[in-house]
Amino acid sequence: MQTAFTPEALRDPETAHTEGIVRKCVHCGFCTATCPTYVTLGNELDSPRGRIYLVKEMLENDRPADERTVTHIDRCLSCLACMTTCPSGVNYMHLVDHARAHIERTYRRPxxxxxxxxxxxxxxxxxxxxxxxxxxxxxxxxxxxxxxxxxxxxxxxxxxxxAAAALPPSPAPVPPLATGRRVAILAGCAQRVLDPGINAAAARLLGRLGVEVVRPPGEGCCGALVHHMGREAEALAQARRMVDLWTREIEGRGLEAIVVTASGCGTTIKDYGHMLRLDPAYAEKAARVSALARDVTEYLAGLDLPAPARPVGAVVAYHSACSMQHGQKITGAPKALLARAGFTVRDVPEGHLCCGSAGTYNILQPEISAKLRGRKVAHIESLRPDVIATGNIGCMTQIGSATAIPIVHTVELLDWAHGGERPAALEGLAAPARAG
Structure with a gap:
């Protein structure tokens, strides 16, 4: 795509980066077929290609955001399905992040x-x-x-x-094991409140595999929530705090990995190196943290897991969170781990489409979100699974609000199969379940 950014505008590193992204777009339109908002609304401006034109026009002229541009950028889920589809390698994630920060600076919302x-x-x-x-x-x-x-x-x-009908109690802490392998686990913010059992399951499973799991004191939000709202100063402050915290562990007793159980957070942490690349005090440290970040299934796939202690045989509909499959390009590991643990894994039809959660999207865009949730739940229920597994707390909340089928984190099923506790959501599930 041709651009007309001025030399003065291109002196800004963020604008120069955006211009390079826009130039890669060849107008092919492949992205429209996998974009949830275009598929749902049928409006070209609610497709990645249409939004690229809007962002280009706004940033090229360095003008304040207008209502039309804000409307269509706000409707974007940042699911990144377009990046998986794009044959030209357009980094839509960085483009829309820049656009949201510009909107936050220049547009006064109602x-x-x-x-x-x-x-x-x-x-x-x-x-x-x-x-x-x-x-x-x-x-x-x-x-x-x-x-x-x-x-x-x-x-x-x-x-x-x-809002959850009731908040689960916090499980008892898992004492760390003194071994050669040592990882940090992200405590997180929303997940810590909505389902603390997820990290507990991860810690139990890793502990039984001989991995010491540490939770550095003072952890907070990774910055993903405010980053996707365009509140860039807050996002970078939270990112710096986490980089400092993990750097102390890396330079102290060392870390083999930073394990993340919320894929939305993992996508952001893996992008710290880019987010803080212009900060001379943090660029190198942030890149090191990003390089160590691993989704929990990504890390487990590199370990030698034993045969399951209790093969359950339940039928699992695996919902691949957008931040997992499109943001981090992790597709096979979670399903392979579940299958090796004795579960019958089924792929959800139209698995590339977002469930409509997308961070705060289900709150800020409730009507579009509800349509996407209904479409996703219908596909899941068509599989008649015993349980739904996914790797992101937002998806769990979104899908779980519209179906009676229990939904749990992938690592909770893996922990259960390998000798851990039965997930609370599965108390009524008979095991073994049907396998056909």
Missing amino acids: LPDRLIRLALAKILPHPSRFRLALRLARLGRPFAGVLDAVGPLKPLAAMLRL
């Missing part, structure tokens, strides 16, 4: 939108605040229908409906 986004940015990354907000949301859930009738308040209604 007051209700500003307040909801501020609340999300100041609550979700902080576990204690998020826990309190969920308790209050349970009290407000009966009023969701009333809020739905007021257009600007629909995101609040979506927030109330997605």
